[in-house]
Amino acid sequence: MPNERLDLEARIHPEIPHAARIWNYWMGGKDNFEADRAAGDAVAAVYPDIVRMAQQSRKFLTRAVSYLAGEAGIRQFLDIGTGLPTMQNTHEIAQRLAPDSRIVYVDNDPLVLVHARALLKNTTPEGVTAYLDGDYNEPELIVEDAHNVLDFTKPIAVMFMGVLGYVEDHQAARSIVDRVVGALPSGSHLVLWDGTATGDAVAEGSEKLAESGAVPYHLRSLAEMGEFFTGLELVEPGLAPISHWRLEEDAEEVTPIDAHGAIGRKP
Template sequence: MSTDRSDLAAKFKPEIPHAARIWNYWMGGKDNFAADRAAGDAVAKVYPEIVQMAVQSRRFLTRAVRHLTAEAGISQFLDIGTGLPTMQNTHEVAQSIDPSARIVYVDNDPLVLVHARALLKNTSPEGTTAYVDGDYHDPERIVSEARKVLDFTKPIAVMFMGVLGYVEELRVMRSIIDRVVRTVPSGSYLVLWDGTATGEAVAEGSDKLAETGAVPYYLRSLEELTSCFEGLSLVGPGLAPISRWGLAGDEEAPFIDAYGGVARKP
């Protein structure tokens, strides 16, 4: 679960916009470079709601993890494509409810790795927080590494939080999900959200992102996103805008062109 520092240095490419760092910029973070900020500004110019999407995505994560830990009794999380650490990370939410919770983060960005080592620390002596330097295009390696920390005979929450939009083909996206979910036992959960093709402005924002030289982000239709939960049982409101999933009946939130869901494996 470690990577040589010289390898990390070789992977740093500050002149090329990178997804994790652009997202960090939208969230108001400081772990980004000029190229990332330029790409982020280009998208925000045509789709200002992208900044709100970044904020709402973290709130969705918090509500989903809290629900799974407090209501569903899940104490193990495999967070794939975690991105740069920020407020209310998965382990902080889960371990605040269940101090013994185990979390494995997965990403392949060298900047994320450096920060993960420094910031993704247990918040309780009973818990476990680990990091896998891995690419979600290789689910088998991720699972192999995660087995060193998580007990795959007990339920696990598998999380893909806004990261699979970088996969162009839906069949490949579904294959990645299926190859991880099939390894976890009955009673496990899939937590997934992605940007959706639910408006002209968000589509223009996606086009602008590609024009900057960043990795393109492919928006999904609601039908395509729903298909990723095939064979699983969606809980709560089902597939819903991430800004509204899990809110109390009297709470209000803006509509965001991003949908997510939490589903149980039978």
């Protein structure tokens, strides 16, 4: 699809800092531009732990998907706002544990789309890996498109991994989550984490991100984070720093990070 690729590339603006590319920079990736690196450095100058948050977020994803594909027996995943592909992507973890897993990635960033369609391929012949050009501000359209790949009569794990902070209004963010979860059958799971207003430095980092010209990231309180899981059964240990959620007993000790997450099961 060369014409489609050209159209996507025309939507990429390297002079404007972009969330997915900044995050890629913090994770040590190469899919970023000078404006993204400048914004990332501005945040890291006042909140050095942002780099550790990026690293811990991938470890949280790995543990969460491993739990879902393993102990919880989930075989369908809807990863909304997936960001640029990196190591240990959702489909790789799920299909390694359950070869027949079906994964739908969703993002509206053109650079993400270009890379995802090239890199996010099945790791098993039994599995399915698909990618949707979609915006989480239109959850009904995402659900409608996902019906083409996922069976909505069987449990699905929907994932919002560090993306809802870009929604300024908390009730609007809750509405997005509620509308997606509301479309899922019993036994489905919500996996969600975001940066939290649990320290002065992380708050200053959020301010620097907005000053850089990037889309502002709005930190949530712990109470607001808990509201995303209203009506769901929290999986142990409940809402916790992502650096400590189901951390292996023999893992080396880590300092808690200003980001919290959980998994909730729909009754």
